[in-house]
Amino acid sequence: MSAALASLRSGRDAITGLVPGWLFAAVLLAAAVVFPYLVGSGSFLDASTQTLAYVIMALGLNIVVGFAGLLDLGYVAFYAIGAFVIGWFGSQQFPDVNGGKGIHILASDRATFQPKLSGGKLDIAGIHINFFIVIFIAMAITAMWGVLLGAPTLRLRGDYLAIVTLAFGEIVPRVFENSTSGLFGIGSTDFSHGRQGITPIDKINLPWSHDLLYSDANLKPAYWVALGMVLFTIFVNRRLRDSRLGRAWIAVREDEVAAASMGINLVRTKLWAYAIGAAFGGFAGVFLGTYNNTVNVDQFEFGFSVFILAMVIVGGMGNIWGVIVGAVALSMMNRYGLPQLNNLSEPLGFDVTAISFGIFGFFLLIMMVLRPEGLIPSGRRRLEFHEAEIEGAEDTGAVGDMSQMYEVRR
């Protein structure tokens, strides 16, 4: 008991040690805000904006995997759902809505009407809802789906949980892909345009403005929107982590039975993790949908789930700052590191960018073998992963009782 308390305390110290003071946070924030002025509005800013979206997803997945200890290999499903929500509510996908005149809620002028040569205005068909409304619609929808997909997995542990989530991650994009005339053959509405995907998607505009927030020539506002979303995500994550629910997640992660006997409602705790994790997947999905200007089922591969999972693991599961570092590192490596490597490998006659997922696989492997707790682990996690070394001899070679995902104490 006292050992457990001590490990709790040292874990806490490690966390507080890593969390920067307010001054440091303010400096970091200021740097993040003025960052676009330093790098200009080129491809690096574009990469940074994408990275911010990945940071949101990694933080969302961190809630499920890092906090609650539920290995989710199908996170891409929520990206898909979020992206399709903006695809439906911010494009001309449903041309027959409202008698062909479309629905426009706080949409930009460009999404609302086309000026006619004769001087009048022609309504643009389809549903066009302001981005800042859609993100909350999408969060609600993905949270709901998180609960729906999470509910059947509540009884499962470890590997089985991972496989079921993986299966969901495979099914969701297939359902979207095949829903070109009605859903499951019911009705005849085209929900997805099949493999072509939905494009173009409305660009972001502020609710009180009729102009687009950014253009290809000036990506800075898009970056700031993403940064704002990241800040919101970090805020929610931090508050959740230190909340009653967050402590319940960690308790469930470490020992379900003990947590349940301490009065934690396992069902509710796990479902909240799925719901909130999924909501952030949808949150980022909406942004990426509009930012990439296309929603296409090819984006929603298993590889993407693993990409995000790799960010969480490389950075350090359960540690918000670690996950952010992991996300930035992997995203930037994907964008710049691999093409750099490519220059080296070209004489050898192969294209490194083609095998990017293999390289991520390699990182996962190396990471797990050499430093399973991640680059910047939470103290508690480090203890979990190195417990075998600490307590060592008594259960060397035990393949035995692995029915629990995390053996914390013995």
Added chain:
Amino acid sequence: MEAASITETASAPPPARKVGDVLNAYALPLLLFGALLAQFIYDPTGTLENVKTGLSNGMVWALIALGYTLVYGIVELINFAHGEVFMIGAFVSLSLWQTFGVTEQTGLALIVVSIVAFLFLSMTASATLNVLIERAAYRPLRNAPKLAPLITAIGMSFILQNVGLLWRPTPDQVPDLIGSHSVYFTIFDVDVLHSDVFAVVITVPLLIGLLWFVGSTKYGKAMRATAQDPDAARLMGIDVDRTISLTFLLGGLMAGAAGLIYALYNLTVRFNMGFTAGLIAFTAAVMGGIGNLKGAVVGGLIIGVIQAVSDGGDFLGLPLGEAWTPAVVFGILILVMVFRPQGLFGEETREG
């Protein structure tokens, strides 16, 4: 039965069961069987055709599923890279045919010799690979939390998939050595193709051999002992590490054979074929009750049939088809894992 199950539990007399329990236990098999029966009444010839295709295709899934079930039975790890081991097996056999210039025009005797010899070689290659994977990615993490080896398994799977991508960037044609699509004989209006016969002829001896090996040899006994309790097995003088390597070796052998059969059966191979095949075969293994060898074979056949019926398109008026098949198979995977984690026929497993 007992001998063929790698995670057998003490055979206590079964408690008296209520009707509700029995119904509950058999609901899913009954549902699947009922669906097949209904489809048969709906479209007799087409269904027979699909069942035939499904059974011969299911042979390949069964071989791969054995690898999952063996490994899971013994180290409780989903060997994610197993599908890629299968893919590498198929690539090796194709490369061998290409290197030695075996084509449709080669004489029959040579073709037969090449198939037998290359079957052996691709099995060896896959088995070696599988053992190496265990050494590199799983053994260092034997004592780590369960999440860790699962993640290295995923990493390994991606690495191998990309090795496959570098090896053969585009789908490759396999020489049609056995005249895959020609009819061997016709029964009940169903054309049985060369490929169907080929799959059965190669697979059945392998399955029998494996069941015999695990059930009746000293090594098999060591495997079963390790699966039950590694610590106790070690105390009894069993080299647990070597037994685990042996398990991966056997799984790799089966995957290599499956790769060669798949190549000649479908006549095309591509680098990402292992991922889907792996998931399908894993579904089969779970369906049969993971750790249960015969269950994995039956599960493979069932999944094969489900897949063929779904591929067939019109299921009781529902417009399924190849685009929906992955969703159907994964949907069934979820149903089985959630409602029958011990498998359709299995006893309780440790996950269940």
